[in-house]
Amino acid sequence: GNGTRLSEFVLTGDKTYLLSARLGVSTDTYDSEGKTIEQHDHHEVSLSQVRSALTGFDGEIDQIPPMYSAIKKDGQPLYKLARQGKNVPREPRRVTVKSLTLTEWDPPDFQLRIECGSGFYARSLAHDLGQEPRLRRAYDIAPSRKGREFHIEDSVSIDELTAGANDDSWTRHLLKPDYVLKHFDAICIGSQQTAAFTHGRAIDVAHNSSESGEVQVSVYAKSGELLGLGFHDAATSRLRPAKVFHAAIESSGATQI
Missing domain, CATH: 2.30.130.10 (PUA domain)
Structure with missing residues (x-):
């Protein structure tokens, strides 16, 4: 439908993430849903060390996408290769981080607010931070917060949608396709x-x-x-x-x- 034909304006727009991450743990998917592959003691990591490490991820950076992603390698989605137990080399991609702010610090957990361009993976940022010798390992445990005109504050829970299935009241939550063209x-x-x-x-x-x-x-x-x-x-x-x-x-x- 027309909405699908306008999806590019959602996918290619700037985005804002609230990224919750945890020190000391690394998973195969770079998030909390994956299998733990490494664990390290996080107690020696300080707030100043985290802030110092973050300075290397601001502006134009090269980022390697996670294996569990839809990016294709030789015509095959990476996530399918990952499910087969394969870990193949991935080319780094140039992405833009417009703003990177530490908003919460409660070790081993911390939270970042990230404003970025298209193609950026918040999970990869968490993983790359974890590669910093000063920080040991980290993985992200939070979803995207905002993309263009879409805000998590306006989102609807599955329970709300299910409750409106019988009387079609769920349709009041639908947005017109041209909502993404407001800019x-x-x-x-x-x-x-x-x-x-x-x-x-x-x-x-x-x-x-x-x-x-x-x-x-x-x-x-x-x-x-x-x-x-x-x-x-x-x-x-x-x-x-x-x-x-x-x-x-x-x-x-x-x-x-």
């Missing part, structure tokens, strides 16, 4: 322009933008229906389609090719 400028077009846009043709639409060159925008019909995404150039007033939704094609009377 885009929106352009509204008329019926004739809608027919052209949904046929994949560029159209002329006046729209002011503070950015130069082409800017990605969400495109709506006057009815409020999301037609798709496009790229608009304020200098030329040209809007070219980038992604048009099937429902919009049908409602405009266009024939899908």
Whole structure:
């Protein structure tokens, strides 16, 4: 559906994690669900040592993804290889850590607030911290906190969803697909322009933008229906389609090719 076609704007956006980690333990999955493979005495690790170690993980860093991940190696997802007991070499990937803050300290447990770009693995950070000789071993024990416009404070428990299964009240928790496009400028077009846009043709639409060159925008019909995404150039007033939704094609009377 249209929601799936917009998933890239969730996956590629900046994210914020609240990462709870524990000193002295290492697992094969880099989290609390995995099998313990190493244990060390954590009592000599100090707060100042942790803070010092964190300075090496701020900014642009190279990070090796965990074996238990969906990244593919020679066409095979790493997690499938891991389940076969294999541990294969993984290429480090360049990721961005915009902010790294120690928010709680209760040894052996501590908590970090991480603001990062796409492709970052919080589990790998916990593991890499554990490789620091001063810190022995660590693993993460907490989920992601926020991604773009999604906040854990707004999340719904499984029990809440189950309770609303009989009367369909669970549907009130659903978000419209264009919720993930809130950070885009929106352009509204008329019926004739809608027919052209949904046929994949560029159209002329006046729209002011503070950015130069082409800017990605969400495109709506006057009815409020999301037609798709496009790229608009304020200098030329040209809007070219980038992604048009099937429902919009049908409602405009266009024939899908």
